[in-house]
Amino acid sequence: MSKFAKHNKEAAEDWLLSYADMITLLMAFFIVLVSMSKIDPNKYEEVQAGMAKDVGNREVTKPLQDMKSELLGEVAGAGVEDSVDVGKDDRGIVLNLASGAMFKPGSADIRPEILPLIKEITGTLNQKRFENYQIEIQGHTDDTPVRTQQFPTNWDLSAARALSTLKLLGDLGISQARMKIAAMADTAPRVPNRSDSGKPYPENQAINRRVEIHIYPR
Numbered sequence: 174m175s176k177f178a179k180h181n182k183e184a185a186e187d188w189l190l191s192y193a194d195m196i197t198l199l200m201a202f203f204i205v206l207v208s209m210s211k212i213d214p215n216k217y218e219e220v221q222a223g224m225a226k227d228v229g230n231r232e233v234t235k236p237l238q239d240m241k242s243e244l245l246g247e248v249a250g251a252g253v254e255d256s257v258d259v260g261k262d263d264r265g266i267v268l269n270l271a272s273g274a275m276f277k278p279g280s281a282d283i284r285p286e287i288l289p290l291i292k293e294i295t296g297t298l299n300q301k302r303f304e305n306y307q308i309e310i311q312g313h314t315d316d317t318p319v320r321t322q323q324f325p326t327n328w329d330l331s332a333a334r335a336l337s338t339l340k341l342l343g344d345l346g347i348s349q350a351r352m353k354i355a356a357m358a359d360t361a362p363r364v365p366n367r368s369d370s371g372k373p374y375p376e377n378q379a380i381n382r383r384v385e386i387h388i389y390p391r
Contacts, residue, residue, distance in 0.1 A: 236302055240388065241266050247293040257290070265306070265389030268294065269363075272314075272334065272382035279321065281333035283341055295345040298388065308342070308352045309387040310335045315378035316359040316366040332356035338384050 244259045244266065251257075256274035260267045275287055298308065312331030324330040335354040343349050359366065364377040 237261070237265055240297065240303060240306075243297045244268060244294060247290065247297065251290040251293070253287075253290060262387070264387060266387070268386040268388070270338075270384045270386070271379065272384065273379060275338070275384055276334060279319070279324075279330075281324075281330070281337040283337055291341060292345060294386075295342055295347055298342075299346055303388075304351075305391050306351070306388050307391045308347065309355060309389075310338045310342075310352065311355045311357050311361075311385040311387065312336075312338075313357045313361060313381060313383045313385065314359050315362070315381045317373070317378065327358040328356050331358045334384055338386070 241259055241261065248254060248257045248259060253274060256271040258269050260269065270287075275283060277284060297303070298306070312333070312335035314327040314331050316327075319325075319327050319330045324333065332354070335356060339349070339352050339354050342352065359381070362377075362381040363383070364380050365374065366378050366381060367373050
């Protein structure tokens with residue numbers, strides 16, 4: 174090969190160096206973006222499944238979607254859709270259980286009527302494919318102050334209800350290493366407790382009195 178031909182070949186391939194540099198910079202940029210972002214596991218599953226189907230023409234497992242579907246079926250089967258609902262947030266699945274269905278009034282004593290549903294839910298969460306999912310149990314109240322000897326504040330009541338739920342799930346076979354609790358009192362209402370003038374909304378207050386079970390990847 175002549176020196177002229179060799180020189181032309183090297184010049185023609187110079188763009189590869191620039192292209193490789195650009196790809197490297199783009200990769201570094203996206204790594205930084207991912208490290209700074211908060212990944213929504215529900216959206217991640219949807220994107221992953223879409224890419225696998227469109228690019229590789231294959232199906233992938235969607236454990237969060239499967240879990241949600243199973244929990245929805247159990248709630249529907251128990252006929253308690255008015256007091257229990259299944260949703261999702263940016264961490265995973267959220268199971269909302271109304272305090273009126275879970276506990277006796279003003280107490281952390283679990284109603285026996287709810288036990289069949291809790292057993293079904295526990296059976297789902299204990300499946301091997303879900304064993305690496307964390308379970309966070311949050312106790313919530315409305316904004317009406319609680320002042321009893323057993324529960325001097327809303328914080329005490331919400332903590333006791335979360336703890337009662339944790340103990341029940343533990344008794345039904347869920348490892349306590351997977352669980353944690355949080356007392357929220359009236360700090361995170363789903364809907365407004367009162368109007369702007371301070372008039373209480375009883376139906377909204379009933380919605381805000383609840384236990385939330387958050388299930389998300391560890």
